[in-house]
Amino acid sequence: MNDDGSHSLEISQMRKSFGPNQVLKGIDLTVGKGEFVGLMGPNGAGKSTLIKILAGVYEASSGTIRLGGSAVRSLADSPDVGFIHQDLGLVDWLSIVENLSLGTPPKRLFGPILNKRAEREEARRALNRVGLKLPVDMLVGDLTPGEKTLVAVARVFDRGAKILVIDETTSTLPPAEANRVIRSLSAAAESGATVIMVTHKLSEILDASNRVLVLIDGELVHDTPTRGLDRASLVRMLMQHEAAGPGADSLAAGRSAGEGIIELRDVWLGKLGPVNLRLNAEEVVGLSGLPGSGLHDIAFAVNGNLAPDSGEVIPLRPGLKRALVPPHRESQGGFSTLTVRENMSVSALPRWRRIGRLIDPRRERSECADIAGELSVKPRSIDTPFDVLSGGNKQKVIFGRALLRQPDVFVLCEPTRGVDVQTRSEIYRLIRELTAKGAAVLVASSDAEDLFSVCDRVALVEDGRLQPLRHVSELTASELELMV
Amino acid sequence: MVNTATATKPPASEETAEVASQQSSLVRRKLIDSSITVVVFLGLFVAFGLWLGKVFLNVDGRMLDVHQNVPIMLLGVAVLVTLVPGMFDLSVAGVATLSCFLTIGLTVREGWPFPVVLLVALGLGMAVGLVNGFLIERFKVNAFIATLGTGGICTGASAVYSGGTYVGPLPGGPQLPHWFVNLAAFSSKAPSWLMAVCILLAGVTLFLRLDSVRPPSWPQNRWIAVKTVALAVIAVVLVFGFQAHQWLSAVSWIIFFLLVMALVLSVLLQHTTFGRHLQAIGSNRSAALLAGVKVRRQVMKSFVLGGFIASVSGVVLAAGQGSAAPDVAASFLLPAFAAAFLSTVVLSEGRFTVPGTIIGGIFVVWVGQAFVLGGVDPTWIPVVNGVVLVGAVALSTAMRARR
Numbered sequence: 001m002n003d004d005g006s007h008s009l010e011i012s013q014m015r016k017s018f019g020p021n022q023v024l025k026g027i028d029l030t031v032g033k034g035e036f037v038g039l040m041g042p043n044g045a046g047k048s049t050l051i052k053i054l055a056g057v058y059e060a061s062s063g064t065i066r067l068g069g070s071a072v073r074s075l076a077d078s079p080d081v082g083f084i085h086q087d088l089g090l091v092d093w094l095s096i097v098e099n100l101s102l103g104t105p106p107k108r109l110f111g112p113i114l115n116k117r118a119e120r121e122e123a124r125r126a127l128n129r130v131g132l133k134l135p136v137d138m139l140v141g142d143l144t145p146g147e148k149t150l151v152a153v154a155r156v157f158d159r160g161a162k163i164l165v166i167d168e169t170t171s172t173l174p175p176a177e178a179n180r181v182i183r184s185l186s187a188a189a190e191s192g193a194t195v196i197m198v199t200h201k202l203s204e205i206l207d208a209s210n211r212v213l214v215l216i217d218g219e220l221v222h223d224t225p226t227r228g229l230d231r232a233s234l235v236r237m238l239m240q241h242e243a244a245g246p247g248a249d250s251l252a253a254g255r256s257a258g259e260g261i262i263e264l265r266d267v268w269l270g271k272l273g274p275v276n277l278r279l280n281a282e283e284v285v286g287l288s289g290l291p292g293s294g295l296h297d298i299a300f301a302v303n304g305n306l307a308p309d310s311g312e313v314i315p316l317r318p319g320l321k322r323a324l325v326p327p328h329r330e331s332q333g334g335f336s337t338l339t340v341r342e343n344m345s346v347s348a349l350p351r352w353r354r355i356g357r358l359i360d361p362r363r364e365r366s367e368c369a370d371i372a373g374e375l376s377v378k379p380r381s382i383d384t385p386f387d388v389l390s391g392g393n394k395q396k397v398i399f400g401r402a403l404l405r406q407p408d409v410f411v412l413c414e415p416t417r418g419v420d421v422q423t424r425s426e427i428y429r430l431i432r433e434l435t436a437k438g439a440a441v442l443v444a445s446s447d448a449e450d451l452f453s454v455c456d457r458v459a460l461v462e463d464g465r466l467q468p469l470r471h472v473s474e475l476t477a478s479e480l481e482l483m484v
Numbered sequence: 485m486v487n488t489a490t491a492t493k494p495p496a497s498e499e500t501a502e503v504a505s506q507q508s509s510l511v512r513r514k515l516i517d518s519s520i521t522v523v524v525f526l527g528l529f530v531a532f533g534l535w536l537g538k539v540f541l542n543v544d545g546r547m548l549d550v551h552q553n554v555p556i557m558l559l560g561v562a563v564l565v566t567l568v569p570g571m572f573d574l575s576v577a578g579v580a581t582l583s584c585f586l587t588i589g590l591t592v593r594e595g596w597p598f599p600v601v602l603l604v605a606l607g608l609g610m611a612v613g614l615v616n617g618f619l620i621e622r623f624k625v626n627a628f629i630a631t632l633g634t635g636g637i638c639t640g641a642s643a644v645y646s647g648g649t650y651v652g653p654l655p656g657g658p659q660l661p662h663w664f665v666n667l668a669a670f671s672s673k674a675p676s677w678l679m680a681v682c683i684l685l686a687g688v689t690l691f692l693r694l695d696s697v698r699p700p701s702w703p704q705n706r707w708i709a710v711k712t713v714a715l716a717v718i719a720v721v722l723v724f725g726f727q728a729h730q731w732l733s734a735v736s737w738i739i740f741f742l743l744v745m746a747l748v749l750s751v752l753l754q755h756t757t758f759g760r761h762l763q764a765i766g767s768n769r770s771a772a773l774l775a776g777v778k779v780r781r782q783v784m785k786s787f788v789l790g791g792f793i794a795s796v797s798g799v800v801l802a803a804g805q806g807s808a809a810p811d812v813a814a815s816f817l818l819p820a821f822a823a824a825f826l827s828t829v830v831l832s833e834g835r836f837t838v839p840g841t842i843i844g845g846i847f848v849v850w851v852g853q854a855f856v857l858g859g860v861d862p863t864w865i866p867v868v869n870g871v872v873l874v875g876a877v878a879l880s881t882a883m884r885a886r887r
């Protein structure tokens with residue numbers, strides 16, 4: 001890379017422990033001007049911790065950070081560096097221009113009178129840079145998630161950042177929107193900015209980055225140019241055990257489904273309908289669609305959380321039990337003030353009741369610990385507070401909650417959102433195990449890989465309609481990619 | 485600087501050691517977090533002791549404070565039950581006032597049979613709780629407003645019933661049953677055999693519960709030996725340092741009753757589906773709903789339970805005072821909330837707990853009493869209570885932010 005040393009970032013021997021838990025074990029890394037670095041690694045590997053140290057949120061236990069040759073404590077105060085965390089830090093009820101000028105010195109006409117024209121002009125230029133064509137007076141709350149991310153990117157560049165550090169911002173975006181973000185980031189890198197981005201999406205790494213770092217258990221185990229890598233080799237770098245190949249193992253093509261378990265008949269949900277859908281035992285049905293298509297509304301209706309405006313949701317089994325993995329794990333999934341155990345057991349408590357309706361603590365503990373072990377939730381203690389888990393581990397805990405309930409129907413929204421490659425294949429394996437044991441599974445996901453890795457029949461929710469279900473084996477991969 | 489080292493899974497033994505050390509650090513943090521507040525509590529107690537000497541360090545006197553303030557602590561637990569799912573119940577003081585009036589009035593004025601009176605007084609609390617629950621969960625009335633309203637109605641109704649004055653037994657008229665009034669006297673102590681049984685049970689429970697802080701590397705017999713020694717040391721310190729036997733012999737029936745209520749409610753919150761669902765609702769209501777918790781129903785149940793405990797508090801108040809004065813329980817609301825919020829910093833990681841509320845209640849009562857004994861005018865007590873409430877909330881918020 002053409003490193004002029006002016007804003008190169010140098011990290012050496014960085015270590016970080018939380019109590020006895022060593023999260024970073026001596027990271028050495030130099031990033032030069034114009035590089036687009038993709039940082040990958042399993043959930044809990046320490047990626048966010050590394051970034052939070054750079055951002056000055058945590059202090060490293062030891063090690064040094066150098067920016068442009070001089071040692072700094074963190075990059076937080078440097079105008080050359082901008083951070084975008086998963087929480088974008090935008091204010092929904094302010095307009096784009098107001099968000100962009102927040103925290104920057106105000107432009108004044110004279111005295112206390114602000115120069116609105118100059119602010120708007122500058123906002124327009126900043127939006128142009130990231131390829132957003134939007135009126136700068138729009139409220140940020142009215143933007144799509146991808147547009148919000150782009151506004152956050154624009155704001156960082158607007159403040160003069162030449163190094164951009166991004167933590168898993170794209171993992172919650174639908175593919176089309178994520179692509180927009182990635183494209184504007186690569187454009188920035190081409191014009192000389194440095195980008196360091198955490199992501200789990202292989203395609204993003206392959207399309208945009210020119211260097212891949214793989215962090216596993218707090219150590220940088222791979223640091224290679226992206227050129228010449230393909231999907232398979234990336235996966236190999238990420239997998240700790242080669243044997244557990246990713247979702248590539250073939251699905252049971254043409255396997256026959258079991259008896260019907262639940263049926264939606266002529267269901268209308270707002271403008272979406274009529275939805276006719278029957279879930280059978282031993283079968284995985286996948287639905288996909290854009291945000292706002294009502295994809296997750298169908299899932300909520302199947303789980304009984306959303307009453308249809310008309311039509312019927314008919315359980316075909318008496319005492320039907322359902323369990324849901326909601327699409328947004330922080331706001332809809334986790335109980336951040338409770339422990340991992342309490343998060344997992346909440347849907348299964350009646351099963352452990354004994355005399356006097358008291359919960360048998362031993363059975364609760366052992367069943368929770370078993371599932372947490374099977375999903376390799378880290379840290380391993382089930383008494384850990386939920387809010388210190390990394391994002392992917394939170395997802396595992398919420399998946400574990402659904403498993404513990406032992407339902408007839410699993411309704412899984414975005415089951416692999418933000419999880420690493422290995423956990424992803426583990427979740428796919430579990431889903432297949434569930435169907436083998438006779439459960440029905442509905443996967444509502446905007447991730448094409450979920451559909452072709454684990455589903456038997458799939459359909460798209462589009463233009464207010466549920467398209468007919470088709471067997472995955474009849475579709476080609478490119479058709480599937482196009483679907484989403 | 486291409487690093488091609490391949491990642492390998494750490495060997496099994498290393499992994500278990502890692503888990504073990506993680507667990508013991510968690511345990512250590514828990515112990516430190518929860519002991520800080522206990523140390524503060526003891527420190528204040530010692531400070532008051534140094535300041536006031538024998539006037540404050542007086543077992544009978546302090547136990548009398550606790551005894552007289554059992555209704556406040558019951559109200560603390562009553563608001564706790566709805567605070568856990570994130571709701572505020574301001575009606576508890578009104579409910580306690582009205583059930584106090586009903587207990588006295590229906591007996592001495594209307595001459596109703598006492599068991600019926602008790603049923604009506606307690607049923608009233610549950611009915612008000614049900615109304616609160618309905619208003620909040622069915623009609624989406626803001627919890628503050630709904631309970632402020634129903635509480636006002638209860639206080640008002642008791643004033644209407646009494647004509648705005650005091651209601652008490654008249655000479656020659658029907659009286660409160662003797663056993664009822666006697667039971668509430670400070671001089672009727674729980675028998676010593678009962679206390680002995682309780683101590684034994686508490687010791688055994690503690691002995692078993694200590695296992696959760698066991699360092700994983702220790703062998704069984706070493707652990708049991710250490711545990712036994714630790715418990716013995718605690719017992720010796722309690723007896724010789726704090727005169728535990730004197731405290732125990734000063735436990736009145738009413739205090740004993742409070743402890744039993746606390747135990748039952750604590751088990752209810754920790755070990756039943758209802759209690760665990762309430763905690764989930766308090767943590768993230770929409771997640772609880774999606775996880776299959778019947779949110780509205782559980783919240784309504786918690787209001788009914790809270791109303792029930794509030795009316796129990798009113799009945800205890802009636803027994804203790806033998807008569808009912810207008811607005812008897814109005815001044816209890818502030819210390820009750822202070823006690824409940826103190827529970828989030830006492831012996832817990834930012835959660836509302838029943839034992840914490842009792843300890844918090846005792847704290848509130850003793851701090852107030854110490855100022856009175858030190859010569860401060862009793863009219864200052866609400867000021868002190870206000871400071872404690874705001875301080876407790878600020879402290880618990882700060883503790884949560886630190887984590």
Ligand SMILES: Nc1ncnc2c1ncn2[C@@H]1O[C@H](COP(=O)(O)OP(=O)(O)O)[C@@H](O)[C@H]1O
Binds near residue numbers: 046050379
């Ligand atoms: N504030 C914290 N206190 C204790 N442990 C933490 C804290 N933050 C992160 N950890 C632990 O550090 C490890 C790495 O987490 P993180 O950096 O978030 O992983 P990821 O690579 O998925 O972003 C995890 O085991 C996590 O539980």
Ligand SMILES: [Mg+2]
Binds near residue numbers: 047048168390391
């Ligand atoms: Mg992370």
